[in-house]
Amino acid sequence: MSSIIEASSALRKRKNLKRGINFTLMVVGQSGSGRSTFINSLCGQQVVDTSTTVMLHTDTSTEIEVQLREETVELEDEEGVKIQLNIIDTPGFGDSLDNSSCFELISDYIRHQYDEILLEESRVRRNPRFKDGRVHCCIYLITPTGHGLREMDVEYMKQLGPLVNIIPVISKADSLTQEELKLNKKMIMEDIDRYGLPIYNFPFDEQDANDDDYETNTYLRSLLPFSIIGSNDVFDIGDGTIIRGRQYPWGILDVEDADISDFVILRNTLLISHLSDLKEFTHEILYERYRTEALSGDTPNYSKKNSNHTNGRNAHHGGNSAIASPSVPQAHERGENAKQDTYTAREEQIKLEEERLKAFEERVQQELLMKRKELLERENELRQIEQRLEKEHLSQ
Ligand SMILES: Nc1nc2c(ncn2[C@@H]2O[C@H](COP(=O)(O)OP(=O)(O)O)[C@@H](O)[C@H]2O)c(=O)[nH]1
Numbered sequence: 480m481s482s483i484i485e486a487s488s489a490l491r492k493r494k495n496l497k498r499g500i501n502f503t504l505m506v507v508g509q510s511g512s513g514r515s516t517f518i519n520s521l522c523g524q525q526v527v528d529t530s531t532t533v534m535l536h537t538d539t540s541t542e543i544e545v546q547l548r549e550e551t552v553e554l555e556d557e558e559g560v561k562i563q564l565n566i567i568d569t570p571g572f573g574d575s576l577d578n579s580s581c582f583e584l585i586s587d588y589i590r591h592q593y594d595e596i597l598l599e600e601s602r603v604r605r606n607p608r609f610k611d612g613r614v615h616c617c618i619y620l621i622t623p624t625g626h627g628l629r630e631m632d633v634e635y636m637k638q639l640g641p642l643v644n645i646i647p648v649i650s651k652a653d654s655l656t657q658e659e660l661k662l663n664k665k666m667i668m669e670d671i672d673r674y675g676l677p678i679y680n681f682p683f684d685e686q687d688a689n690d691d692d693y694e695t696n697t698y699l700r701s702l703l704p705f706s707i708i709g710s711n712d713v714f715d716i717g718d719g720t721i722i723r724g725r726q727y728p729w730g731i732l733d734v735e736d737a738d739i740s741d742f743v744i745l746r747n748t749l750l751i752s753h754l755s756d757l758k759e760f761t762h763e764i765l766y767e768r769y770r771t772e773a774l775s776g777d778t779p780n781y782s783k784k785n786s787n788h789t790n791g792r793n794a795h796h797g798g799n800s801a802i803a804s805p806s807v808p809q810a811h812e813r814g815e816n817a818k819q820d821t822y823t824a825r826e827e828q829i830k831l832e833e834e835r836l837k838a839f840e841e842r843v844q845q846e847l848l849m850k851r852k853e854l855l856e857r858e859n860e861l862r863q864i865e866q867r868l869e870k871e872h873l874s875q
């Protein structure tokens with residue numbers, strides 16, 4: 480099956496070559512789910528530190544805060560195609576009893592990136608150094624419990640799925656037997672169907688897709704949720720062959736062995752075959768929907784909306800036709816005296832849009848102020864260090 484992926488990826492690679500590729504990946508999962516290990520395995524290098532020990536929280540009254548940490552890695556494949564990979568790690572995710580604030584932080588971040596584009600698009604003079612920070616894919620790591628999805632997993636996908644391409648992945652797949660893994664995948668897909676969770680399920684245009692794409696995407700769909708094994712260690716297994724693996728008493732397990740995990744397929748999908756698709760879907764579908772809703776002044780409350788109009792995994796991301804249309808006033812459908820309504824609706828829209836932009840600008844201003852303050856503090860620190868050094872120097 481892997482030949483299919485390689486064949487269509489070769490085509491896409493050439494397409495990408497001309498542009499120079501920037502890709503932003505977010506990795507979400509509870510502490511210990513293997514986020515850091517996955518990031519390092521994906522990049523083939525130590526990008527983030529991994530903790531083999533669990534953090535101890537002595538003060539149970541304090542809420543554990545989720546953080547977003549960004550790392551940028553430049554990867555290059557055999558053909559010399561460079562990918563600027565921005566990875567957002569989410570330490571602290573899901574560690575509190577109430578995780579709503581962590582969902583909020585992530586969703587705010589993603590929306591903020593959309594807002595930035597929105598603002599940039601509306602500028603008369605574009606900023607040539609503007610950086611598109613939109614998150615193109617979110618890997619959601621599911622801990623291998625053997626019991627399908629947990630409530631938190633369902634909530635996360637329900638709330639964030641409309642904003643970002645979520646690919647669900649069972650981590651630490653080596654802790655399940657092949658039978659258990661199969662069953663677990665099935666249970667997770669059943670949950671995703673039952674709750675209508677809008678994950679990224681490799682959509683394609685029924686009319687446009689060529690046979691290759693059709694076959695590849697159908698195959699990738701059948702693998703969902705992917706299962707992976709990660710490792711921070713490499714081993715020389717003789718005759719100079721180096722593998723990334725996990726050492727167990729009975730032997731070394733190769734994380735790139737396609738028979739035991741989908742890691743290689745996932746890596747190919749993200750970095751080669753579906754990199755452009757994920758970016759396009761983010762821009763053409765997810766951002767476009769966000770934009771329409773933002774400009775129509777309809778503050779989206781996805782968690783509520785979704786429970787109504789998503790049924791089945793094709794509900795959101797499967798095929799363009801099935802995308803839920805944003806609620807734009809449909810005044811033209813009403814009779815004669817609809818004109819006045821239209822004007823009022825328009826005025827209302829413009830007003831809301833103005834308010835939204837104003838709020839956004841205020842937020843940017845606020846950030847600017849914060850950054851300035853930080854800068855001042857840093858300068859002060861620096862001055863103090865300089866003074867101390869000078870004193871030390873003099874006293875010698
Ligand atoms: N068995 C197994 N353990 C793993 C795997 N990936 C990571 N781990 C281990 O799980 C622990 C937590 O991993 P880490 O990447 O630090 O998780 P994070 O807290 O989500 O960043 C470490 O001891 C890792 O070595 C895996 O695929 N299989």
Ligand SMILES: [Mg+2]
Nearest residue numbers: 514515529530
């Ligand atoms: Mg970590």
